[in-house]
Amino acid sequence: MHVKTQLIQLIAQVLPQPDKVEGANDDTRFIEDLGLSSINSIMLISLIESTFQLSGAKLSDKLLTAKTIAEATRTIEAQLKAATE
């Protein structure tokens, strides 16, 4: 499954209103469009690490500061690529 698709599914799991991810695209913003809080973000990063078998403080920091779905997707893809090299 595409990283972005998986990411959107994970976001839906941590949002108080999961239907907010309907129609989400690259430009969808975590705070303004989805209302993702800091606490929800910690859960999302936990799910990302668990789902994609990734870890590390730098990854957490990058994901925490990612503003859009595209940014977070790129971060995950880069980490996955680095892990296989």
Place this chain on the structure above:
Amino acid sequence: MSRPNTIIDGHVHLASSLCIPRAFFIGIARNMHVQMQTLGNSPSIDTVVDIMLSNYQDHQGDKLIQQMDEAGVQSAVLLAPDFTYALDSDQNIEQIAAQHFEVLQRHPNRFHVLQGIDPRTGQKGHDFFESTIVDYGFKGLKVYPPCGFSPSDKIMYPLYEICHSRQLPVLIHTGPTSPALSFATANPSLIDQAALDFPDVNFILAHGGVNFCEEAILMSKYRPNVYLDISGFVQSRHPQGWQAHLAELFTMDISHKIIFGTDWPVFGSREGMAYFLDKIFDSDSQLAAVSAATFELCMSKNISRLLGI
């Protein structure tokens, strides 16, 4: 709505894993774990804790200062709660106070520290608390009842006596906290007896504008020496969102008692302080009807009065 000239954040913490025990984070992680497990995913509790801790490495307050600068916050009340009696901690309370003093020196005129001390430490603890006022220039007392005592318990009174004699404010945690601690002593009404017995000491109900609001508002409205802060406002359960919640709070005729606070870094590590302040002063928000004079009280004047600054 234009911003007041001065903004003081009345409730922040150092995002430092040295000041907050791992057990505190484990409690929060367990709560998240239950939710995620129910949804079919179960990252380990340690994984969640490590992610939280990676965000608590600002041991000297530099990141906090950056946040304050970006948000236009001139100074902040930096809270140093004492969890060391209730939970195993990396540092003792003397080391935690010394760390906060170093931050105070590193960033002159930016912080007003309220020091916590568990009342069960007895005379030694009372003396130590007073020494942080004299030697470090700290500005008041931080009380954390979920560690296992009521804020009106007589064991607190020697500390309140010090606050009375030195005219220091007392900020008391109310409402939910880490599940590693007790919620039984987190109700704002528990301050009533102490507030009655120490009429010259000013008590601030931390998060009182967000949790147990009915009780906190009544205490603030009818006890001359009880105030509340709005830290953690993003957690408001108001159906129209936190701006609507705060707009209602400002209609309660207690504007002279409401203190602005973000509770950084607990809420806002993703959004940032500037985001929230932009939202508060957004001319399209429900808060647009709040008067400039009311905002001035909330954003700086109320807390300045209590701190004597």
